[in-house]
Amino acid sequence: MAKKAARKSSGKKSKARKKTMPLGQKLRRWVTRAGLGIACFFLALVLLYSVVNPPITHTIWSEWRRLGKVERDWVPIEEINPIMARSVVAAEDANFCLHWGFDVAAIRDALEDGGNRGASTITQQVVKNVFLWQGRSWVRKAMETSLTPVVEIFWSKQRILEVYLNVAETGTGVFGVEAAAQRNFGVSAANMTPTHAARIAAILPAPRKRSVTDPSVFTRRRAAAILQGAATIRADGRADCFED
Structure with missing residues (x-):
């Protein structure tokens, strides 16, 4: 009887403790649970998209709402001319094969330049495009910074x-290199020439402001530099991680 009474007394005290839990502690518990839930959700998406193609992105959805339609044709990397992949890497992230999501040297150079140029790697751009949204905010940047190494862990460089x-946005209402090749040159991504690939890569930082078919002098010069860069990264092995 004494043991039963002791158990009942202990149970009552436990209930009393639960009832008198401070509000701050309850909030911390819910915040922790919410944070873990969000983390698990994004981890599940990262794992899913390592083998399943993302059906849509926030940017594609936004443009579809704005324009009423978008052009996009998903093609596996094996059906894209390798020069396109090399051109994009040369243009956006020459050290793509050498880092794990963040190019420290590029970040340092950008800071020394006063922040007038970007230092986002291709992996960071994939994270932003697939899992997050466009725009500048500390929340988005923090999430991008957290998700980038996770993607690098679970995805191959070729998959990224x-x-x-x-x-990637390749024109107004156009997404992906297949749609860009079809619209601008009337060919598939597999049949693009080096010039086609370099032109598309040259407009990537500002696809709504630059033209592939009527390039400015700046875009032509950038495309020429990209062609040289694509040849360089192939020669020095910086394309090995995504080419067979």
Whole structure:
């Protein structure tokens, strides 16, 4: 009887403790649970998209709402001319094969330049395009910084580049290099010439402001530099991680 009474007394005290839990502690518990839930959700998406192609992105959805339609044709990386992949890497992230999501040297150079140029790697851009949204905010940047190494862990470099080549905005209402090749040159991504690839890569930082078919002097010069860069990264082995 004494033991039963002791158990009942202990149970009552436990209930009393639960009832009198401070509000701050309850909030911390819910915040922790919410944070873990969000983390698990994004981890599940990262794992899913390592083998399943993302059906849509926030940017594609936004443009579809704005324009009423978008052009996008997903193609596996094996059906994209390798010069396109090399051109994109040369233009956006020459050390793509050498880092794990963040190019420290590029970040340092950008800071020394006063922040007038970007230092986002292709992996960071994939994270932003596939999992997050456009725009500048500390929340988005913090999430991008957290998700980038996770993607690098679970995706191969080839998969990262394949997704990038299919979700990157390549013109007004145009997404991916297949749609860009079809619209601008009337060919598939597999049949693009080096010039086609360099032109598309040259407009990537500002696809709504630069023209592939009527390039400015700046875009032509950038495309020429990209062609040289694509040849360089192939020669020095910086394309090995995404080419067979």
